[in-house]
Amino acid sequence: MTAGTILSVRDLRKSFDVGGGLLRKSGTLQAVGGVSFDIGPGETLGLVGESGCGKSTVGKLIMKLHHPSDGAIFLRGVNIAGLSRRAMTPMWRKVQTIFQDPYSSLNPRMSAGAIVGEALTIHRIASGAEKTRRVAEIFEKVGLRADQMGRFPHEFSGGQRQRLSIARALIVEPELIVADEPVSALDVSIQASVINLLIRLQKEMGLSMLFISHDMSVVEHVSHRVAVMYLGRIVEIGSRRRIFGDPQHPYTRALLSAVPVADPAARRRERIVLKGDVPSPIDPPPGCHFQTRCPFAQDICRKVLPDLLPTGGGHKVACHVRMPDAVA
Amino acid sequence: MSATKSIEAPNDEPATRPAPVLEVRDLCTEFRTKAGVGRAVDGVSFTLHEGEILAIVGESGSGKSVTSLSIMGLIPDPPGRIAGGSVTYGGRDLTRLDEKALQKLRGNEIAMIFQEPMTSLNPVLSIGRQMTEGIRQHTGMSEAEARKHAVEMMRRVSIPAPEKRLGEYPHQFSGGMLQRIMIAIAMSCSPRVLIADEPTTALDVTIQAQILELMRDLRATTGASIMLITHDMGVVAEMADRVVVMYAGRKVEEGRVEDIFARPRHPYTRGLLAALPVLGTAGEVGGTQLNEIPGVVPALTDLPNGCRFSDRCALSTDKCLAEDPPFADRVGAHSAACWHSDRLAPTMEATS
Amino acid sequence: MQNRLEKAIALAGAAHTPAAGVAPSGWAVLLRRMGRFWRSAMSNRGARVGMVLVTVLVLVAFFAPWIAPYPPDEMGAGMSLLTPEMAYPFGTDEFGRDIFSRVIWGARLTIQVGVIAVGISLTVGTLTGLVAGYAGGWTERILMRLVDVVFSFTETLIALAAVAVLGPSLSNAMIAVGIAAIPFYARVAYSVTLVERNRAYFDAAYVQGAGHLRLIFLHLLPNIIPPLIVVATLGVSSAVLAAAGLSFLGLGAQPPSPEWGAMLSAGRDYFNQAPWIMIYPGVAIMITVLAFNLLGDGIREALDPRQTV
Numbered sequence: 001m002t003a004g005t006i007l008s009v010r011d012l013r014k015s016f017d018v019g020g021g022l023l024r025k026s027g028t029l030q031a032v033g034g035v036s037f038d039i040g041p042g043e044t045l046g047l048v049g050e051s052g053c054g055k056s057t058v059g060k061l062i063m064k065l066h067h068p069s070d071g072a073i074f075l076r077g078v079n080i081a082g083l084s085r086r087a088m089t090p091m092w093r094k095v096q097t098i099f100q101d102p103y104s105s106l107n108p109r110m111s112a113g114a115i116v117g118e119a120l121t122i123h124r125i126a127s128g129a130e131k132t133r134r135v136a137e138i139f140e141k142v143g144l145r146a147d148q149m150g151r152f153p154h155e156f157s158g159g160q161r162q163r164l165s166i167a168r169a170l171i172v173e174p175e176l177i178v179a180d181e182p183v184s185a186l187d188v189s190i191q192a193s194v195i196n197l198l199i200r201l202q203k204e205m206g207l208s209m210l211f212i213s214h215d216m217s218v219v220e221h222v223s224h225r226v227a228v229m230y231l232g233r234i235v236e237i238g239s240r241r242r243i244f245g246d247p248q249h250p251y252t253r254a255l256l257s258a259v260p261v262a263d264p265a266a267r268r269r270e271r272i273v274l275k276g277d278v279p280s281p282i283d284p285p286p287g288c289h290f291q292t293r294c295p296f297a298q299d300i301c302r303k304v305l306p307d308l309l310p311t312g313g314g315h316k317v318a319c320h321v322r323m324p325d326a327v328a
Numbered sequence: 329m330s331a332t333k334s335i336e337a338p339n340d341e342p343a344t345r346p347a348p349v350l351e352v353r354d355l356c357t358e359f360r361t362k363a364g365v366g367r368a369v370d371g372v373s374f375t376l377h378e379g380e381i382l383a384i385v386g387e388s389g390s391g392k393s394v395t396s397l398s399i400m401g402l403i404p405d406p407p408g409r410i411a412g413g414s415v416t417y418g419g420r421d422l423t424r425l426d427e428k429a430l431q432k433l434r435g436n437e438i439a440m441i442f443q444e445p446m447t448s449l450n451p452v453l454s455i456g457r458q459m460t461e462g463i464r465q466h467t468g469m470s471e472a473e474a475r476k477h478a479v480e481m482m483r484r485v486s487i488p489a490p491e492k493r494l495g496e497y498p499h500q501f502s503g504g505m506l507q508r509i510m511i512a513i514a515m516s517c518s519p520r521v522l523i524a525d526e527p528t529t530a531l532d533v534t535i536q537a538q539i540l541e542l543m544r545d546l547r548a549t550t551g552a553s554i555m556l557i558t559h560d561m562g563v564v565a566e567m568a569d570r571v572v573v574m575y576a577g578r579k580v581e582e583g584r585v586e587d588i589f590a591r592p593r594h595p596y597t598r599g600l601l602a603a604l605p606v607l608g609t610a611g612e613v614g615g616t617q618l619n620e621i622p623g624v625v626p627a628l629t630d631l632p633n634g635c636r637f638s639d640r641c642a643l644s645t646d647k648c649l650a651e652d653p654p655f656a657d658r659v660g661a662h663s664a665a666c667w668h669s670d671r672l673a674p675t676m677e678a679t680s
Numbered sequence: 681m682q683n684r685l686e687k688a689i690a691l692a693g694a695a696h697t698p699a700a701g702v703a704p705s706g707w708a709v710l711l712r713r714m715g716r717f718w719r720s721a722m723s724n725r726g727a728r729v730g731m732v733l734v735t736v737l738v739l740v741a742f743f744a745p746w747i748a749p750y751p752p753d754e755m756g757a758g759m760s761l762l763t764p765e766m767a768y769p770f771g772t773d774e775f776g777r778d779i780f781s782r783v784i785w786g787a788r789l790t791i792q793v794g795v796i797a798v799g800i801s802l803t804v805g806t807l808t809g810l811v812a813g814y815a816g817g818w819t820e821r822i823l824m825r826l827v828d829v830v831f832s833f834t835e836t837l838i839a840l841a842a843v844a845v846l847g848p849s850l851s852n853a854m855i856a857v858g859i860a861a862i863p864f865y866a867r868v869a870y871s872v873t874l875v876e877r878n879r880a881y882f883d884a885a886y887v888q889g890a891g892h893l894r895l896i897f898l899h900l901l902p903n904i905i906p907p908l909i910v911v912a913t914l915g916v917s918s919a920v921l922a923a924a925g926l927s928f929l930g931l932g933a934q935p936p937s938p939e940w941g942a943m944l945s946a947g948r949d950y951f952n953q954a955p956w957i958m959i960y961p962g963v964a965i966m967i968t969v970l971a972f973n974l975l976g977d978g979i980r981e982a983l984d985p986r987q988t989v
Binding site: 044050051157159187188189190191192193195196199200202203214216217218220221222223224240244245254255256257258259260261262263264265266267271273274277278 | 387388502504505532533534535536537538540541559560561562563564565566568585586589599600601603604605606607608613614617618619620621622624625
């Protein structure tokens, strides 16, 4: 953890109690099982993985929408993992979030201006004309018109709503943005403009960003560094160039090769098609969580959970077989 | 028109075309809403040939799903109705068949799979029951025969221990497994046409890869024609032989998949392709901007005059605002509904 | 009437919108949206009929002194047990009181019962369900178990018990009926609150640092109101029925009050000779219940997302 680090997550864990119903046995679901990473100033860390891998839970833990079961979250050096809601309130000026669903994330009974300006009132940053001025300013910044402040969410398109969500997050001038699938619900043509906007704003405001997504192409486009999660753990983390250009973990490779490429000429490329489904996080397989689907699994993989170990250049991978040397 | 020919024109017309299986002509489907009557599908025509995968691609509101529901006679009436056109299959116009005749066809000769497998299956009936029911209804097999056939179908879509799993219920399966079962049900009566409406949109990318592979295999082994409805250009590129691009209820472009991706003839198609971040092509973060298409898809009850894409189009001229461009049908080849097709540069050359 | 109400609602909404346009509160928005919602509700024929009937009822109640030819308790306004005729359109009872006048005056009591009883159950029930759904944890468990316990008795039983404690009178009957329905409203409010609480806008407001009061009254309450309006409208009819029932049993309005239930009760003895003593108050109750049910169903349909294409 260097001095300039904005966010530093250490061995973060979260488990939920599940079941207890008539027909289902109860148990604990380990959604996040010991996750560590840093985000530097002005840096975007992409967090990818399939549904149920725990990536969204990591985002919610950092936002304190869930309380961590264990581990630490240092925001500008302050550990927020154990903070009460009251103690957390001023920290929400430093970290803000953008939600996935542009429809449910805006209160349908509030005007766009009221939604975006709410934090100014809560944190007593501005009121009256000053508040109006600042809301107008942020509206312009995200590509909306100031005269749209009096409108209501249903009067905006999906893309515009996501701009409102961005404006709401940015109005307190945070240092870190947790963006949880911010473009997944949007049509391709709209998605492009929201991605462009996010990147532009990040540069202008010097923001750090945790960009959570299942879409490998989008993550590659926006991220400086990328972490790949599988069943609650990070299996590989490193610079974008390493993760996309020279992935070490078999899961990362499979994930990349499964992405459909928008080029009919690429059809005959070599592909790793994984067998089976992601195992249940309530009952993860012993040893490496990926061993049930891994084409390269060996005996040790079925017994010992691999640690996330550095391979040099800030790149880390959790794999016994250590691609690619072990595999011909 | 001849301008495109100068760019290393591939042979547009294969010598022998496979026979048409399903022909959609001037299909119009309307919905009554509070804002007025909207034409969700407005004069769409295309042909599905023997053994081909035809992708219908478009964003939300393009009318692609309504098209597939219209073909299957599944438009809820009211508020919707087929206002015109024909869907010809086996010499009969499906839009004129009564519900009973349609039911005989559905699941038997024309099968369909949807985006959400969970909602298409009955949660309180076992998988086996739901599979055998359809098989028996359409083939007249006995219970035991149908069961054997169901097991065979499940094996075919790679569901492990099919005998055991036949007795289980939908909630005991994962989303990927359920979609396999939907495909097994759909294919169990050896249909000639499979309509797949966003079959992988709700699935994770590694599961999507499995399902797409399965569909390709089935096409190869059964020779069924597949109509694939999707918003995902990646899936189109991986799967389709030919592509129909839809926008605001209209067909705006049609052609072979290689042509559509390399030399789109409609600015909308081109814009869609350029809006996609492509894996492995990113430079520095923020170095390259994705192409934006300004504005939004117009409401069907409030369409612009002239070309429906004109208010979002960079090439738009006075003519586009005034006159609706006809679909320039170049006999089964690559064509589009645009006044300015010839001004479009090819994408592949432009981006690489 | 409809138009004016619509306009009033729209104005109330607009009045709260400052010229600069930053922050009409959740409430102003609610009012404004209700204007739009109103139009959609009134496009349903059943709802229109219900609305007309309810309006007539309210007008009758308000103008009772001018409409009714006689004071409600004037004995010997005519001969006793007169059959309906021009002067006494609904006939007279055993004391010679004009049934028509009594039914007209009874509308006042009925409106009162509806408003007060539903007011009690709606207010207390909504707050209980809202707080339980918002707070979660122990508060939720205690409040909702309590509600469940009360809910497990039938409403009539609770109302009877409450009247037994408070003593028989119309105002006590209203309170009793109101209390009896609290668990129902609490459950509805609770389940709607849980749905809204799980929407992302709630999380968004939470991480803006919004306090308890802001979250409850600015974010949740305006969003749970619409379904509660349906329940309350339908609830008026059951409250009217329940209160009439209590009065019929002699536990609510006492003679000579022209409450419809009490009138039914008083007419029992003369049903063979003078059925009109019971028929007209009975029909009045029926129409009132029907009116609120039609209106409530219409509103529900207007709220149903499947209807809004």
